[in-house]
């Protein structure tokens with residue numbers, strides 16, 4: 001491989017180094033800057049090229065092209081590409097599965113996320129929101145500063161533990177329990193191994209031959225065993241199907257162990273293997289723990305620095321929920337809160353890029369995309385393009401009124417992706433965030449504190465504030 005691919009295609013690239021490709025630019029500008037700098041530099045182009053060391057990646061900026069790739073010509077772009085191979089129990093998860101195998105599992109798992117199922121699962125969310133609020137009220141009593149990101153992650157981890165693993169844990173009270181430790185070990189893999197693999201994709205194969213995996217195996221095996229124990233318990237006391245969580249629903253789709261459990265590659269499969277159940281439960285941690293915590297914490301922080309928006313959200317909560325604890329039904333009416341959450345995901349999307357791989361040659365808006373080409377859609381740069389969002393750095397929930405949404409390109413806002421491969425947990429995530437934030441704001445007011453750093457400085461490698469998201473909470477004078 002060399003750096004000729006884009007030159008031959010007649011596509012521009014930033015200055016490219018012989019060994020690292022454009023990797024040096026990623027290091028220099030970070031994930032946010034490297035998108036926005038070149039998105040602006042190639043202003044009039046629909047696409048530009050990028051070399052992640054030697055791997056060519058086509059960056060697609062044009063929103064009509066984005067629509068074709070994600071939706072209209074989805075069949076040519078079914079897969080994501082992965083930078084390293086993985087083993088069970090992680091391997092068969094929805095995020096990295098490919099082709100027909102992905103399609104089968106997505107079809108089998110989708111009913112788990114229907115509105116009716118989300119509704120039955122929201123009792124777990126409401127219970128955990130109450131625990132969080134009680135604890136925040138204690139912090140308010142002692143005027144303690146709270147770092148929102150870490151704080152919200154306790155809540156979101158408890159929600160995933162209860163919905164995907166059948167575990168009732170309380171991370172706030174017991175931050176060292178094994179489930180928490182395992183989840184954290186997975187989300188913070190060895191940075192050195194990770195960086196090396198990104199830089200030299202071929203190295204991953206050598207490492208895995210040597211028994212070094214990018215993801216630590218022990219926590220993965222532990223999480224799989226938690227799933228097994230819960231499933232066996234439910235089978236024994238016949239409570240399966242009654243607990244109303246992901247695990248129940250995945251269990252119901254499980255292949256009967258008394259049959260042949262070989263993976264049947266036929267498209268007509270209508271059952272999951274145990275290994276596929278493990279992989280989905282684990283990917284729900286990856287996809288649904290840090291993401292939700294990120295959005296919740298940035299939203300609460302942005303509200304703290306925009307007190308007039310807090311007042312509006314609180315008035316809406318009083319109107320829709322009265323004195324009752326916000327629940328699945330009453331949060332449906334919290335339109336303004338949802339606008340604030342949307343605006344927070346515009347400015348600070350947990351997924352800064354969408355990733356696809358071309359599986360058959362395609363012609364998109366006059367550009368030929370060859371089979372195997374890797375694609376990035378630069379979500380963060382699109383979300384902060386002043387042509388779509390004037391004064392892009394300003395927090396302005398009004399951008400998400402029905403009229404304002406209708407006046408933009410529908411693909412200018414992509415926090416959950418789009419099309420058949422978009423986020424399967426989107427509606428669950430939105431309900432979860434609305435219930436939790438409403439429960440907090442019904443009783444408390446987030447305000448800046450001595451540790452607050454604003455404007456924010458973003459991390460170079462993930463959607464995170466370098467100085468943390470510090471606020472404190474004041475008691476609300478309830479009017480009703």
Ligand code: HEM
Pocket residue numbers: 094095096106283284287288289291292295349350351354355414415416417418419420421422423424425426428429
């Ligand atoms: C605010 C919270 C969340 C955000 C911003 C988010 C964002 C995303 C994005 C951008 C994608 C890729 C979409 C694409 O490529 O078009 C994705 C995929 C996915 N998400 Fe989420 N997500 C969130 C919460 C969740 C939750 C709570 C779950 C499950 C419990 C979840 C499960 C998944 C799965 C399984 C995929 C892969 C889907 C597939 O490839 O078929 N996500 N998410």
